[in-house]
Amino acid sequence: MEDTATANVKFSSLSLDPQILRAIEDEGYTEPTPIQAQAIPQILAGRDLMAMAQTGTGKTAAFTLPLLQLLMPHASSSASPARHPIRALILAPTRELAIQVEKSVETYSKHVALRSTVVYGGTDIKAQKPALMKGVEILVATPGRLLDHVESRNLMLNQVQVLILDEADRMLDMGFMPDLKRILTLLPKQRQTLLFSATFSDEIKKLAQDFLVNPVTVEAARRNAAAENVKQSVLLVEHDKKFSVLAGLIRERGLKQVLVFTRTKLTAGRVAKLLEREGILADAIHGDKTQQERIKALDAFKEGKITALVATDVAARGLDIDQLPLVVNYELPPNAEDYVHRIGRTGRAGASGEAISLVDGAEERLLKEIEHLLKREFPREHAAAQASPRERTAAPAPVPVSDSPRAIASHPARAAGPDRQVNRANPVERGHRVKKPAATDDWFMRPYEPSPVAAKLEVQSEVVQDKPKKQIAALLSRPPDKS
Secondary structure, X not given: OXXXXXXOOOHHHOOOOHHHHHHHHHXXXXXXXXXXXHHHXXXXXXXXXXXXXXXXXXXXXXXXXHHHHHHXXXXXXXXXHHHOOOXXXXXXXXXXXXXXXXXXXXXXXXXXXXXXXXXXXOOOXXXXXXXXXXXXXEEEEOHHHHHHHHHXXXXXXXXXXXXXXXXXXXXXXXXXXHXXXXXXXXXXXXXXXXXXXXXXXXXXXXXXXXHOOOOEEEEOOOOOOOOOOEEEEEEEOOXXXXXXXXXXXXXXXXXXXXXXXXXXXXXXXXXXXXXXXXXXXXXXXXXXXXXXXXXXXXXXXXXXXXXXXXXXXXXXXXXXXXXXOEEEEOOOOOOHHHHHHHHOOOOHHHOOXXXXXXEOHHHHHHHHHHHHHHOOOOOEEEOOOOOOHHHHXXXXXXXXXXXXXXXXXXXXXXXXXXXXOOOXXXXXXXXXXXXXXXXXXXXHHOOOOOOHHHHHXXXXXXXHHHOOOOXXXXXXXXXXXXX
């Protein structure tokens, strides 16, 4: 529920620079979201912050806008790299999220002389070096690639004033804790630290104790709450029927965009290929895809060139798609909190959305854990699998409606009447066309009879064989002895 203290707040009342307000107006915003209204004043006051907000509520702008305001005194149009040291470090768990955050920084800093760039793995590290050498005030990075640049001496972090951890819970799930601790040793001890996430576990609270100093906690939504403007439902279906239900859902609704979640990279790739075979344009994004392949697939999805984007949980972090109508959980996530992140891809910024979960018998336990987390029970329906166009094309043609003699003759089942038991094993009675045997010539079937010429030659051969053989002397040989 929206806090009454933040209900009538305007961006103009949040002590932001006119150049920042101008960029906000360019994007068409006048009023902050609840998380923005609560977080911005605390950040501007220099406090460490632990913010909990569901995805899609504007939490990226909640730290981007005050960050730009804090760095305004350091804005410089000088070309010297020395005038642009890294003063703010934003860490994100995935490449997609890092790219999205940096785009937000670019959007709101377009009227301000502050530089920013993003570094992430999966691409050539040398291609990222020139931007760092020119100097940037705001650096968005994934933890692993940041340490790669540190080891290559491409950057220094000794002047960082603000550290921001976005999607901190996912960083822990992905095993980034050792990297985070190492990065922490590279930063000045006197700094401001902000933790933002859609969900916070008990492990995150422990992380906050190690990273933050007397943090302020703000919460724009109930812990682990799903967006109320997202319609959620469950289709009960056998595991081997899930794909036909998914394909039928897309065709029946005439969907132009649908985001499909799977648990594994293998399943994501397989589902995307099967959808392509059914004539539904689709692609997959997962950890085995290169960064360029993932960006290409995501751009194609946003531009409407493909209908379905199949993704794993890690790859989908940071996906920001306007007016996404439907999210389908092809498989439920093993972690109930990931369900909140999944459905948060739809119903963003107050828009309505829908999330459908395809659940088989083996996933009932996971479904109950999700319902327990969200303190609600989803409506359940039994899904009927539908034949794909390929299967319908391969099926035998139905019996014609015509009652003409020709139609009846070609379909004995109709001629027999309702009382006759049609033999389904007999292709004729099933109405199938039967091949006629090829015509044969009786001459080929008669037994062998020799012709008169052949018979005469055979008799002559027998007569010749009965005559006594003449003795012929052999050269260089004695004649036979007659005695």
